[in-house]
Amino acid sequence: MFESPEAVSTRLAGVGYLVDAAAATTVFLAARLGRPLLIEGPAGVGKTELAKAVAQVTDAELIRLQCYEGLDEARALYEWNYKKQLLRIQSAGSDHDWEKTHDDIFTEEFLLARPLLTAIRRAEPTVLLIDEADKTDVEVEALLLEVLSEFQVTIPELGTIVASRRPFAVVTSNATRELSEALKRRCLYLYLDYPTSQREKEIVRSRVPEIDDALAEQLVTMVSALRGLDLKKSPSVAETIDWARTLLALGAGDLDPQVAADTLGVVLKHHSDHRKAVEALKLPAAR
Amino acid sequence: MPAAIDAEPGILDRHVAFIAALREAGLAVSVAESIDAAGAFGEVDLLHRESLRAAYAATVVKRQIHRAVFDALFDLYYPALSGDGIAAEQSSGAAEAANAPVPTSNKWDVNDPTRLRLRDDLADYLSTGDEPTGTAVARTAVAAFPVPSVTGTGRLNWSRQYVMERLSPQTLFAELIAALLDGASDATSEAIARATLDRRLERFVAMVENEVRRRVAERDGVERTAPNAKKSIDSIPLISATKKELEEIRREIQPLARRLAARLKQKQRRGSSGQLDMRHTIRESLSTGGVPVNVRYKPKRPRRMDLVVICDVSGSVAAFAHFTLLLVYALREQFTRVRTFAFVDEIDEVTGFFAPGGDPAEAVRLMGEKAKVTGVNGRTDYGVALTHFEDRWADALGRRTTLLILGDARTNYGRTEIPTLQAMVSRAHRAYWLNPEYNRMWDVGDSVAAKYAEVLPMVECRNLAQLAAFVRDLADD
Numbered sequence: 001m002f003e004s005p006e007a008v009s010t011r012l013a014g015v016g017y018l019v020d021a022a023a024a025t026t027v028f029l030a031a032r033l034g035r036p037l038l039i040e041g042p043a044g045v046g047k048t049e050l051a052k053a054v055a056q057v058t059d060a061e062l063i064r065l066q067c068y069e070g071l072d073e074a075r076a077l078y079e080w081n082y083k084k085q086l087l088r089i090q091s092a093g094s095d096h097d098w099e100k101t102h103d104d105i106f107t108e109e110f111l112l113a114r115p116l117l118t119a120i121r122r123a124e125p126t127v128l129l130i131d132e133a134d135k136t137d138v139e140v141e142a143l144l145l146e147v148l149s150e151f152q153v154t155i156p157e158l159g160t161i162v163a164s165r166r167p168f169a170v171v172t173s174n175a176t177r178e179l180s181e182a183l184k185r186r187c188l189y190l191y192l193d194y195p196t197s198q199r200e201k202e203i204v205r206s207r208v209p210e211i212d213d214a215l216a217e218q219l220v221t222m223v224s225a226l227r228g229l230d231l232k233k234s235p236s237v238a239e240t241i242d243w244a245r246t247l248l249a250l251g252a253g254d255l256d257p258q259v260a261a262d263t264l265g266v267v268l269k270h271h272s273d274h275r276k277a278v279e280a281l282k283l284p285a286a287r
Numbered sequence: 288m289p290a291a292i293d294a295e296p297g298i299l300d301r302h303v304a305f306i307a308a309l310r311e312a313g314l315a316v317s318v319a320e321s322i323d324a325a326g327a328f329g330e331v332d333l334l335h336r337e338s339l340r341a342a343y344a345a346t347v348v349k350r351q352i353h354r355a356v357f358d359a360l361f362d363l364y365y366p367a368l369s370g371d372g373i374a375a376e377q378s379s380g381a382a383e384a385a386n387a388p389v390p391t392s393n394k395w396d397v398n399d400p401t402r403l404r405l406r407d408d409l410a411d412y413l414s415t416g417d418e419p420t421g422t423a424v425a426r427t428a429v430a431a432f433p434v435p436s437v438t439g440t441g442r443l444n445w446s447r448q449y450v451m452e453r454l455s456p457q458t459l460f461a462e463l464i465a466a467l468l469d470g471a472s473d474a475t476s477e478a479i480a481r482a483t484l485d486r487r488l489e490r491f492v493a494m495v496e497n498e499v500r501r502r503v504a505e506r507d508g509v510e511r512t513a514p515n516a517k518k519s520i521d522s523i524p525l526i527s528a529t530k531k532e533l534e535e536i537r538r539e540i541q542p543l544a545r546r547l548a549a550r551l552k553q554k555q556r557r558g559s560s561g562q563l564d565m566r567h568t569i570r571e572s573l574s575t576g577g578v579p580v581n582v583r584y585k586p587k588r589p590r591r592m593d594l595v596v597i598c599d600v601s602g603s604v605a606a607f608a609h610f611t612l613l614l615v616y617a618l619r620e621q622f623t624r625v626r627t628f629a630f631v632d633e634i635d636e637v638t639g640f641f642a643p644g645g646d647p648a649e650a651v652r653l654m655g656e657k658a659k660v661t662g663v664n665g666r667t668d669y670g671v672a673l674t675h676f677e678d679r680w681a682d683a684l685g686r687r688t689t690l691l692i693l694g695d696a697r698t699n700y701g702r703t704e705i706p707t708l709q710a711m712v713s714r715a716h717r718a719y720w721l722n723p724e725y726n727r728m729w730d731v732g733d734s735v736a737a738k739y740a741e742v743l744p745m746v747e748c749r750n751l752a753q754l755a756a757f758v759r760d761l762a763d764d
Contacts, residue, residue, distance in 0.1 A: 005341075021341070025341035029327050038349075086576065228482050257476070
């Protein structure tokens with residue numbers, strides 16, 4: 001997929017996703033060693049975006065499994081199309097014997113493939129994104145183990161389906177709970193943290209090209225000062241970009257304290273955070 | 288076996304030693320992961336140190352909390368340079384400093400040219416935040432300012448504190464802030480500039496620390512230095528942590544609370560096989576031709592408990608009480624009600640400071656300032672605390688209440704009031720005593736841990752890991 005870590009950086013930068021050297025090396029290793037990549041980090045630093053960007057630069061299709069509490073095999077892996085099977089049995093009438101019907105209804109035709117099975121059966125390049133894996137129950141994690149370590153799925157009626165072409169698998173987690181050691185062991189690990197001010201400025205400028213350099217600089221300095229404050233919810237990169245767009249829409253050419261105080265709601269969404277920021281950065285009252 | 292390893296037997300030895308050191312430091316590195324790391328070697332440029340670090344980090348460090356330990360050990364086992372190395376060539380200041388003899392006195396000159404030059408370089412780093420500059424300055428500074436050897440052994444030694452004293456970077460701040468402000472004069476810009484500088488300075492101190500550690504490792508050998516390199520945050524003893532460590536621990540509390548809460552919520556939901564939900568089951572059966580294949584149950588109403596926390600906030604154990612309160616209040620949704628009392632030699636209710644939606648850290652600070660917790664002598668007095676609690680708030684303890692007492696059970700040889708405690712415990716549903724001391728130290732000196740432990744279970748809570756385990760079990764059932 002990639003020739004070197006540098007190739008990862010440049011190609012991802014080509015689609016507007018800027019990574020640092022460590023992240024590029026990790027992505028490169030995951031692709032090279034054929035291992036799933038587990039990405040953790042605070043909300044809104046671009047974990048999901050990274051998977052999307054990789055899909056985009058490698059011309060792969062992105063298959064996404066959004067995890068949530070209560071996700072089960074039937075939604076993640078595969079399911080038999082029960083209604084269709086029922087119709088098949090009824091329409092066959094009484095002249096067919098059971099053996100034949102049984103062989104008939106457990107075939108491809110009646111199989112509903114869900115994201116994991118779909119990703120494994122595809123012959124074209126695929127990026128499999130398992131998003132927010134920490135939201136699932138422990139049972140689903142066990143299910144992921146077979147898929148992510150062997151890239152195969154066992155369906156009792158059909159046998160084991162092995163991936164003809166390994167998908168590039170990305171698992172993201174917000175660390176609301178620890179994933180199991182077994183799952184972690186099979187993955188390469190990448191912790192995406194908030195970017196450095198310099199990198200964040202580049203990100204803002206690439207996402208909001210109309211912004212001028214001085215304003216972008218002020219913006220990222222302010223954001224990194226906010227992140228240093230020990231808030232309930234620190235501003236994410238996505239929120240920094242939103243803030244940049246807001247300032248442009250307001251026609252503010254300069255992020256002076258008054259403008260900052262007025263628009264602070266774009267990045268801080270808890271009242272106590274708001275109060276803390278106003279106090280620590282000595283912002284004036286909002287107009 | 289990957290080719291890169293095969294070619295260089297030295298690399299393999301170092302790799303094995305490094306993995307062993309990581310395990311020693313508390314990272315559970317499996318054999319499979321160690322092999323993965325070795326496999327990753329073959330794919331990256333081994334001469335490029337940061338690639339090597341990334342390869343290791345991706346394969347053996349699977350929890351961010353371990354990252355700091357990993358980085359410290361990595362710097363020891365794969366140092367960027369040896370001796371004065373490249374840094375000496377790059378900066379003229381270092382070359383002459385490196386040849387300087389071991390100083391023997393503590394006297395130093397404010398106008399020492401090396402010092403002035405280094406301060407200029409440091410100012411450069413602080414105003415730009417450029418990492419390579421910072422590392423170079425840190426290296427040069429450590430080389431230039433070895434600790435004076437008063438014993439006259441002539442053995443070189445280094446210390447972070449000594450280097451920082453010589454550089455005295457705080458005196459650069461006024462000028463730097465003026466430069467960063469660039470004409471702007473409002474309070475906000477100044478606050479931001481100051482915060483930026485503080486962060487960079489903190490980073491610089493960490494660099495100096497790394498450099499000192501590398502130097503010492505080179506002098507004494509890696510194997511002897513590695514064990515003291517750094518501890519994982521959740522195993523630092525709470526009562527003897529430094530200010531910086533406390534800060535790090537505090538940052539760990541919120542994510543920890545979130546993880547605990549998520550786990551508890553899941554557990555509640557999973558164990559929710561209460562009454563049969565007829566309506567839901569029938570609806571569900573429609574998709575299977577009227578056969579109730581999936582039976583649905585009504586969720587069980589979670590049973591929550593009242594919590595009463597009585598904590599010793601005297602100097603010796605204050606940090607421990609703070610962290611426990613932070614954790615308890617971060618998890619407040621798990622309890623119906625939390626009431627908190629603080630004492631030293633007088634007891635006061637401090638529940639009011641922890642208003643919902645407020646910031647628990649702020650509450651802890653206010654509590655220290657405003658609550659009436661000290662009486663005549665200002666030293667912990669369990670006797671007074673327990674009797675006054677019984678006098679004034681006896682009704683706080685009821686059938687559903689869980690009582691937590693936080694303290695080291697050191698009475699300063701005062702009254703113990705065992706019967707009062709017995710009365711309190713007998714009225715509460717459950718009661719625990721959390722003791723932040725290593726249990727070997729219980730009953731040594733003025734500690735009466737054993738006497739109190741006869742009345743209620745006493746739990747050792749030395750570090751964040753133990754504290755988290757306790758709070759989890761507490762909220763679990």
